[in-house]
Amino acid sequence: xxxxxxxxxxxxxxxxxxxxxxxxxxxxxxxxxxxxxxxxxxxxxxxxxxxxxxxxxxxxxxxxxxxxxxxxxxxxxxxxxxxxxxxxxxxxxxxxxxxxxxxxxxxxxxxxxxxxxxxxxxxxxxxxxxxxxxxxxxxxxxxxxxxxxxxxxxxxxxxxxxxxxxxxxxxxxxxxxxxxxxxxxxxxxxxxxxxxxxxxxxxxxxxxxxxxxxxxxxxxxxxxxxxxxxxxxxxxxxxxxxxxxxxxxxxxxxxxxxxxxxxxxxxxxxx
Amino acid sequence: xxxxxxxxxxxxxxxxxxxxxxxxxxxxxxxxxxxxxxxxxxxxxxxxxxxxxxxxxxxxxxxxxxxxxxxxxxxxxxxxxxxxxxxxxxxxxxxxxxxxxxxxxxxxxxxxxxxxxxxxxxxxxxxxxxxxxxxxxxxxxxxxxxxxxxxxxxxxxxxxxxxxxxxxxxxxxxxxxxxxxxxxxxxxxxxxxxxxxxxxxxxxxxxxxxxxxxxxxxxxxxxxxxxxxxxxxxxxxxxxxxxxxxxxxxxxxxxxxxxxxxxxxxxxxxx
Numbered sequence: 001x002x003x004x005x006x007x008x009x010x011x012x013x014x015x016x017x018x019x020x021x022x023x024x025x026x027x028x029x030x031x032x033x034x035x036x037x038x039x040x041x042x043x044x045x046x047x048x049x050x051x052x053x054x055x056x057x058x059x060x061x062x063x064x065x066x067x068x069x070x071x072x073x074x075x076x077x078x079x080x081x082x083x084x085x086x087x088x089x090x091x092x093x094x095x096x097x098x099x100x101x102x103x104x105x106x107x108x109x110x111x112x113x114x115x116x117x118x119x120x121x122x123x124x125x126x127x128x129x130x131x132x133x134x135x136x137x138x139x140x141x142x143x144x145x146x147x148x149x150x151x152x153x154x155x156x157x158x159x160x161x162x163x164x165x166x167x168x169x170x171x172x173x174x175x176x177x178x179x180x181x182x183x184x185x186x187x188x189x190x191x192x193x194x195x196x197x198x199x200x201x202x203x204x205x206x207x208x209x210x211x212x213x214x215x216x217x218x219x220x221x222x223x224x225x226x227x228x229x230x231x232x233x234x235x236x237x238x239x240x241x242x243x244x245x246x247x248x249x250x251x252x253x254x255x256x257x258x259x260x261x262x263x264x265x266x267x268x269x270x271x
Numbered sequence: 272x273x274x275x276x277x278x279x280x281x282x283x284x285x286x287x288x289x290x291x292x293x294x295x296x297x298x299x300x301x302x303x304x305x306x307x308x309x310x311x312x313x314x315x316x317x318x319x320x321x322x323x324x325x326x327x328x329x330x331x332x333x334x335x336x337x338x339x340x341x342x343x344x345x346x347x348x349x350x351x352x353x354x355x356x357x358x359x360x361x362x363x364x365x366x367x368x369x370x371x372x373x374x375x376x377x378x379x380x381x382x383x384x385x386x387x388x389x390x391x392x393x394x395x396x397x398x399x400x401x402x403x404x405x406x407x408x409x410x411x412x413x414x415x416x417x418x419x420x421x422x423x424x425x426x427x428x429x430x431x432x433x434x435x436x437x438x439x440x441x442x443x444x445x446x447x448x449x450x451x452x453x454x455x456x457x458x459x460x461x462x463x464x465x466x467x468x469x470x471x472x473x474x475x476x477x478x479x480x481x482x483x484x485x486x487x488x489x490x491x492x493x494x495x496x497x498x499x500x501x502x503x504x505x506x507x508x509x510x511x512x513x514x515x516x517x518x519x520x521x522x523x524x525x526x527x528x529x530x531x532x533x534x535x536x537x538x539x540x541x542x
Contacts, residue, residue, distance in 0.1 A: 075537065078350075078532075078537050079349075079350035079351050079353075079354060080350050080529070080532040080533070080536075080537070081533065081537070082350075082354060083350060083353060083354065083529075084525075084529040084532065084533060086357065086387075087391075087392070087395075087525040087529065088529075090387055090388060090392075091483070091486060091522060091525075094388075094486065094490040094493075095486065097490070097493040097494075097497070098435060098438055098489050098490075098493060100435075100437045100438040100493055100496060101437050104497055105493055105494050105497040106377065106380075106497075108493075109377075109380045109381065109384050110380065112384060112387070113380050113383060113384070116357075116361055116383070116387070117361060117365075120358070121358070121361075124358075164369060164371075166371050166372050167369055167371040212362070215362060215365065215366070218369050219365040219368070222365075222368040222369060222371055222376055222379075223368075223376050225371060226368070226375055226376040226377075251362060254355075254358040254362075258351070258354075258355040258358065258359075261349075261351040261355065262351070262352065262355060265351075266346065266349050266351070266352070
């Protein structure tokens with residue numbers, strides 16, 4: 001409970017950066033990618049898996065450099081560049097295991113998964129901000145935290161049936177439903193007050209990103225469980241690391257971005 | 272030696288499909304992705320890692336369906352769809368580990384790496400074929416096999432210095448240099464006779480894709496070594512599986528595609 005309140009206070013500067021968007025939001029995402037990746041890689045070391053951190057850090061630099069370059073080069077933004085970055089990162093990660101006496105393919109796989117799961121996924125916050133609907137960047141956070149907070153309180157008051165007792169023992173089915181309802185409510189209110197022309201999409205995203213957000217939470221938990229750690233770090237002492245607080249956002253960000261890219265932009269169903 | 276000759280004969284129908292391109296080439300890539308992924312996942316079972324095959328198979332279906340849909344939908348081809356497919360595949364692969372009593376994050380990581388390394392990478396053959404320079408699809412194969420065959424013969428006749436004795440004991444530095452020279456020669460000849468306006472690019476790709484091709488070969492070897500298997504399969508009895516024959520292509524295909532997409536298309540340096 002106390003953890004959650006302190007975490008909520010720590011969110012204030014984050015909200016400011018989200019409000020400013022653009023360069024400030026990109027800087028925040030670089031920070032989250034860097035610290036999150038470091039936590040993730042260090043977690044693996046607990047189970048004797050040794051990803052090559054430097055490959056991950058270079059991939060962050062290259063991705064945001066490419067993004068900035070494309071934004072200011074005067075040429076149209078080219079998503080093939082992002083695909084090229086991904087392919088190059090996977091190839092670079094594969095190099096790890098050529099040193100076969102010291103490294104295993106599991107080390108290479110962990111290096112690659114870290115880049116895809118943390119660097120690539122968190123980058124979608126920036127992509128939402130750069131899209132035709134930058135207001136939607138708020139939904140990335142609203143669905144993730146809305147779902148989390150409402151799930152917590154619904155679980156505390158009404159929770160009876162365990163959802164996944166082995167993976168995350170405190171989660172209940174009642175909490176899960178309450179979380180989705182909360183995410184939908186918060187997203188709907190946000191749409192109603194701040195993005196009326198997108199209200200229906202806010203409600204749809206509230207439901208589905210609320211569900212996806214639980215997937216992000218459970219993914220981070222499963223890795224932690226396997227690594228044998230309770231928290232990814234202690235950036236905020238006693239309150240976990242970046243990956244403990246942003247686990248849901250890793251999944252809601254891509255989901256909301258591709259909803260915009262496919263439903264609103266490609267098929268123009270929103271207009 | 273005999274293996275190599277028989278493999279070469281088996282390449283004849285492949286060359287025909289490559290010649291026809293388009294639908295036929297896509298069908299070949301689906302086949303390679305399906306069989307290659309199956310071999311890769313089965314290899315992991317030797318070391319008690321259990322990827323979820325069905326997620327991989329569904330990802331192949333979805334990717335080629337999306338691709339076909341975009342080609343014939345009348346809307347411009349949208350690379351964000353491919354990014355969305357990738358993100359969705361990574362999320363789907365993460366679901367694997369929610370069943371934490373039976374599955375581990377390593378199973379999920381193997382599921383995801385299989386999709387990225389085999390399905391996504393081999394798909395670039397199709398992307399090259401659909402690009403503005405479909406003739407370049409030949410280079411994907413010419414650089415991979417040119418490098419492989421010339422490396423073999425240079426190694427046999429001049430090989431003295433081992434390149435990576437622990438990972439691939441037969442590879443020599445002399446063979447590596449001979450392979451790059453061979454890849455460059457074959458690509459250059461191809462450019463001279465069949466794509467004169469792209470000759471300089473064929474030579475550049477001959478050099479660099481020749482190097483990248485060795486990376487593909489070593490990556491496949493490192494996985495095999497870790498899995499404790501000699502070959503990925505026996506599709507051609509006694510001559511290995513799809514992943515033994517197409518290991519280099521997994522890396523040359525993305526390299527050549529992004530060369531086209533970035534150097535020739537985005538920056539138009541070739542015109």
